[in-house]
Amino acid sequence: MRKPLLYGLGSLFAAPALAAEMSLSVEIPRLDVAEYHRPYVAIWLEGSGQQHVADLAVWYDLKLADAEGEKWLKDLRQWWRRSGRNLQMPVDGISGATRAVGTYALQLNDQQGPLKTLAAGDYQLVVEAAREVGGRELLRLPFSWPPQQNRTESVQGQHELGAITLELKP
Amino acid sequence: MKMTYKWAALTLALCLPLSAQAHRAWMLPSATVLSGDEPWISVDAAVSNDLFYFEHFPLRIAGIGALDQAPAGGPPGMRPRPAAVLQVLAPDGSQLQPRNGAIGRYRSTFDVQLPLKGTYKLAIANQGLFARYSENGENKRWMGKADELAKAIPADAKDLVVTQNDSRMEVFVTSGAPSETVLKPTGKGLELKPVTHPNDLFAGEAATFIFLLDGKPAADVEVSVIPGGNRYRDQLGEIKTRSDANGHVSITWPSPGMYWLEAELSISENVAKPATERRASYSATLEVLPQ
Numbered sequence: 334m335r336k337p338l339l340y341g342l343g344s345l346f347a348a349p350a351l352a353a354e355m356s357l358s359v360e361i362p363r364l365d366v367a368e369y370h371r372p373y374v375a376i377w378l379e380g381s382g383q384q385h386v387a388d389l390a391v392w393y394d395l396k397l398a399d400a401e402g403e404k405w406l407k408d409l410r411q412w413w414r415r416s417g418r419n420l421q422m423p424v425d426g427i428s429g430a431t432r433a434v435g436t437y438a439l440q441l442n443d444q445q446g447p448l449k450t451l452a453a454g455d456y457q458l459v460v461e462a463a464r465e466v467g468g469r470e471l472l473r474l475p476f477s478w479p480p481q482q483n484r485t486e487s488v489q490g491q492h493e494l495g496a497i498t499l500e501l502k503p
Numbered sequence: 504m505k506m507t508y509k510w511a512a513l514t515l516a517l518c519l520p521l522s523a524q525a526h527r528a529w530m531l532p533s534a535t536v537l538s539g540d541e542p543w544i545s546v547d548a549a550v551s552n553d554l555f556y557f558e559h560f561p562l563r564i565a566g567i568g569a570l571d572q573a574p575a576g577g578p579p580g581m582r583p584r585p586a587a588v589l590q591v592l593a594p595d596g597s598q599l600q601p602r603n604g605a606i607g608r609y610r611s612t613f614d615v616q617l618p619l620k621g622t623y624k625l626a627i628a629n630q631g632l633f634a635r636y637s638e639n640g641e642n643k644r645w646m647g648k649a650d651e652l653a654k655a656i657p658a659d660a661k662d663l664v665v666t667q668n669d670s671r672m673e674v675f676v677t678s679g680a681p682s683e684t685v686l687k688p689t690g691k692g693l694e695l696k697p698v699t700h701p702n703d704l705f706a707g708e709a710a711t712f713i714f715l716l717d718g719k720p721a722a723d724v725e726v727s728v729i730p731g732g733n734r735y736r737d738q739l740g741e742i743k744t745r746s747d748a749n750g751h752v753s754i755t756w757p758s759p760g761m762y763w764l765e766a767e768l769s770i771s772e773n774v775a776k777p778a779t780e781r782r783a784s785y786s787a788t789l790e791v792l793p794q
Contacts, residue, residue: 404539410792413538414703418680471794 353479354502355448357389357439359460360495361432370465371431372493373405375412376439378447379457379473385415386456387447388427389439395423395430408463411471436495443479451478462493474499528562528786529763530625530674531555531731535702535790537678541618544676546601546625549610554731554763555788557610564589564627567613568606587627589613592685594621621682622702625674630692632778633668636660652777667778669693673787677702690718693768693783698751704791709755713746714766716783720750724768728754731761759793 361372373393378386391412394402403422407413422428426446441448455477463469470493474486480501487498533545547555548562563570565586591599601613617623632652634645638660645655656663669692675685681700688694695701699710714724724746733739746752746766756762766785774781 400540404537404542407534407536407538411794413536414705414792417538418536418677469793 352442352444353448354443354500355439355441356500356502357441357458358436358496358498358500359439360436360490360497361434361462362490362493362495363434364467364492366467368466370467371433372462372464372467373409373431374460374462375409375417376458376460377412377416378451379415379459380454383415383457386451388412388416388420388424389441389447389458390429391417391422391424391427392429392431393422395428405463405465408469409461410463410469411459412461448478453479458497458499460494460497462490464493468493470494472497476501479503526550526552526559527554527763527765528672529555529788530562530627530672531761531788532625532674532676532790535674535676536792537617537676541616542678543614543616545603545612545614546674547610547612551609553734554729555761556734559609561606561609561611562627563587563606564604564611564613567601567604567611570606573606574608587629590624590626590628591615592624592626593617594619594623594682594684596684599623615676617676617678620679622675622677622685622700624685625676626671627673628669628671628689628692630667630669633666634663635666636663664780665778667774667781669781669783671785673785675701675787675789688715688718690715692717693721693724693766693785694718695764695766695785695787696750701787701789704756704789706756706759706791706793709753711751711753713750714752714768714785715750716768716770720746720748721768722746722748722750724750724752724766726752726754726764726766729763729765730758731763756791759791762789762791763787764789 375391376389380386393406406417409417443449458474458476461471470490472488472490472494474488474497476486476499480503482503484501485498487496489496528550530546530548547557548564549557550560550562551558560574563586565588570586589601591601593599599615601615604613631646632649634656636643636656638657647655671692671694681702686697688696694715696713696715698713704710714721726744728742730740742754744752764787768783770781771779
């Protein structure tokens with residue numbers, strides 16, 4: 334019980350208020366369909382030429398027996414091509430269960446994780462969603478790192494994803 | 504008369520191993536890019552007009568289904584042509600056995616489980632001689648292996664023309680990350696040497712392949728690429744190109760889907776006797792994925 338608290342405090346101190354931050358919000362929309370399954374979602378960063386830089390999250394069915402849920406990871410076509418096929422799933426800090434309808438936040442800063450080693454430059458945040466017996470959608474949000482000022486980028490999905498918003502703070 | 508001619512042409516087309524004359528022979532995998540543990544693919548194999556619909560004859564493959572019960576691939580009473588020999592190569596270069604083989608009126612079908620991560624190759628390759636000659640004023644045809652020719656053709660045959668035929672049909676499938684081992688050419692007949700991995704094809708992107716004849720870059724190879732699904736299209740949508748002096752071909756895929764690639768080369772120089780002409784063909788079923 335105590336450890337997570339201490340760890341939480343520790344990381345709070347490790348990330349001073351001056352750290353450059355990235356807040357991402359991803360909406361999984363409510364869909365009017367007869368058979369609904371939660372989508373598989375991959376979120377990653379890419380550099381120029383769509384070069385894969387870092388995975389931020391992969392939400393898939395990781396509770397199925399015999400890792401049967403991994404059978405459908407290739408439906409996240411671009412993520413599978415750029416990253417997934419080279420990974421041994423699950424990956425700590427990236428893998429997670431599929432999410433229900435709602436809006437989900439991801440917080441990152443330059444004190445830890447992939448942003449710690451991210452070189453200055455132009456990037457794109459990519460969100461790809463694929464749904465069983467449903468469709469697939471891929472959205473990109475361009476941004477520059479590190480941010481020079483507060484900045485908000487957003488894009489609206491059309492059928493598998495809702496609003497994706499990226500907030501950057503220097 | 505017309506019918507006889509048609510059957511003769513058809514028989515010839517079907518007997519020339521995997522020949523594209525009039526009909527197209529193909530294998531269609533259920534998937535080419537797979538994730539998860541030891542996934543399966545299921546493969547249809549047929550000879551048809553439209554791609555990829557089984558509507559004419561099954562592709563006869565040794566060990567796949569009860570071949571003696573299956574249609575011979577021609578008019579009633581026709582002697583069945585020899586079954587094709589299928590190779591299933593695993594990423595480590597070992598050979599796998601297809602499973603659950605069956606042959607029906609229009610298609611053969613089999614499964615392959617993919618135990619290793621990497622790229623697999625399914626290949627059907629043939630090499631043989633085709634002879635045309637006349638005997639007692641009657642036109643005859645013969646097909647077989649080089650060492651059978653002397654016995655099969657009568658000594659008094661006239662107007663004998665012997666053609667060497669090489670054909671190869673391939674399908675590539677990758678579980679996990681792509682690998683290169685099975686892509687190594689055999690050095691026989693017409694082959695495709697990928698520059699772009701054949702399981703890394705995406706709509707709107709260009710893929711580069713090198714065509715080789717007996718392991719050496721082959722210039723001027725005629726290449727035709729046809730997207731599947733032409734039953735519901737008015738236009739074939741064929742992409743035609745030729746290999747350059749270094750055997751290179753570049754293809755930009757207009758849309759995602761299954762494509763049938765066919766390459767052909769006819770030469771009359773440096774042909775091994777007794778053949779005076781050589782015809783080499785290559786075909787592959789390639790999957791192009793969406794962006």
